[in-house]
Amino acid sequence: MEKEPECPDEVLRRLPSYEEIREYVLRVSREPVVLPKSAGRKGLLRHRIKVERVHGYIARNVLEPLRTLRNVLGVSFYERIASNALPEGVSAKEVVGRLLGKLGVVEKLSREYRLRISASFDAVEAGELYREYVGRVMSIVRRQADYIELANRAIAELRRTPCVDPELPVVAVAGLPQVGKSTLVSAISTAKPRSSPFPFTTKEIVMGHVTLGLARFQILDLPGILDRLPEEMNEIERKAFIAVTETADLVLFVIDPSEGFYYGLESQLNLLGSLRRWVKADVIVVVNKVDRVSRERVEEVSRAVAGVLPGAEVVAISALRGEGLDDMLSAVARRLGGASEREQPEDEHRRG
Ligand SMILES: Nc1nc2c(ncn2[C@@H]2O[C@H](COP(=O)(O)OP(=O)(O)O)[C@@H](O)[C@H]2O)c(=O)[nH]1
Ligand SMILES: [Mg+2]
Incomplete structure (x- = not known):
């Protein structure tokens, strides 16, 4: 064996x-x-x-x-x-x-x-x-x-690929380049991935751990994914896509709401819609960089998200300033807690 x-x-x-x-x-x-x-x-x-x-x-x-x-x-x-x-x-x-x-x-x-x-x-x-x-x-x-x-x-x-422990839940942080994924992962976990004002800084999957009270989970910082079909992705985007589809129990989809954001809101919403179709895991939408935009803009973006993913949970944060992170982590813990409760009957079944 x-x-x-x-x-x-x-x-x-x-x-x-x-x-x-x-x-x-x-x-x-x-x-x-x-x-x-x-x-x-x-x-x-x-x-x-x-x-x-x-x-x-x-x-x-x-x-x-x-x-x-x-x-x-x-x-x-x-x-x-x-x-x-x-x-x-x-x-x-x-x-x-x-x-x-x-x-x-x-x-x-x-x-x-x-x-x-x-x-x-x-x-x-x-x-x-x-x-x-x-x-x-x-x-x-x-x-x-x-x-x-x-x-x-x-x-x-x-x-170069992190070791994923199958016993611990995996939260994957996905989104377009430059939305603040690495900044977020480094703000809440043991991992300190490089963040930078240049796109495509993150080329590898980086694993961090987060401890929330008694709960522990793994968090993956991923390379950015552009809004295009899987067959059109380059090797690095495909790596992120594989990590999301193969390992994630929960996806934190990070959005940059700034009006001047290079990739625009529409392509972010398109990618969110595509991920929803390709990935079975739960998704929480994280509107980042709220320190840079008005409250009205955050609401506008949240409504646009609801248009793509009706009923989706949306949290607003500033990864850079550390704002909203506690609320975001509570939302993550709730989802993961829910997931493990759902898994328990299955475990019983397997044992029996
Ligand atoms: N103003 C502001 N800038 C941010 C925030 N989070 C990240 N950034 C900046 O956005 C740029 C891209 O961040 P990074 O974490 O590398 O994005 P990634 O490509 O998604 O990993 C960097 O210049 C960060 O300092 C935020 O909450 N507020
Ligand atoms: Mg990055």
Whole structure:
């Protein structure tokens, strides 16, 4: 049975490239093997030990990390995040499956050549067999060089991805660029993401934790999403979109109500409407930057929100000045509390 998935940044290791593997194998081939005086048939034993070294290196540094990666990819959030970092149409799962299949043959070859070397006539024959073994192993590895690079891209992306604890609720902070998502997350959580007056500052998913009395939840600061179809999004927007759809129990949709806001109110409302269609999670609409606009404008924006999402809960805050944050957090706690009450009967059912 597969182990429980663990945090990608803790368990995932980069794979050695084809060149690094070749370098190791060349070194093993060159370096003398020191044997005790008492050892018999030294010429054979030396080459058998070299086969074991090559095999051990590939098993520990390639096959084992690949199995860990396969395990992590069992969580669909991680699988989609990893595939998002690969070229269009390439799935991380397929890359790993292919590598494990092709490179797994090294295990069989190693067994075969250990036996053949042990049964060989003399050191000359053992040396020939060893060279044949290395040739076959390296030709397998060489043919997978591009796939090893793809796996490393997936691994690098997953190591940058926060570890989502499935036991704790997830609140995802979404909206267009520049609306104040990072400022908000840094005002209320342990995370201190960078905020700035320049769009597209946030390129990674950043995880923070919030403790509210006895309740605890995870909060995700996300890259901004422009108002366009998922298939038109770039890699970074898609990453935010995947995080919202795969992990969120609740979405805080942040709106900048300023009249001079670069992206305008309409595209913010469009994105809100689209998210509502694509995402099952609850949404609370957060009208931010109220320090910059009149009360009338906040009411106008709230009415416009109601036009898109009738009955939606709207809270007004200034993330920068820390205004309205307590009310917003109470609204979040109410929703999450409600969600866990709804889940309880299901838990009973699962246990029974
Ligand atoms: N006046 C005002 N500016 C804010 C507020 N929240 C964020 N900002 C500013 O808006 C800009 C974008 O903020 P940031 O958090 O990086 O937005 P993000 O792209 O949505 O993460 C920064 O210059 C922030 O200082 C707010 O409540 N009031
Ligand atoms: Mg940001």
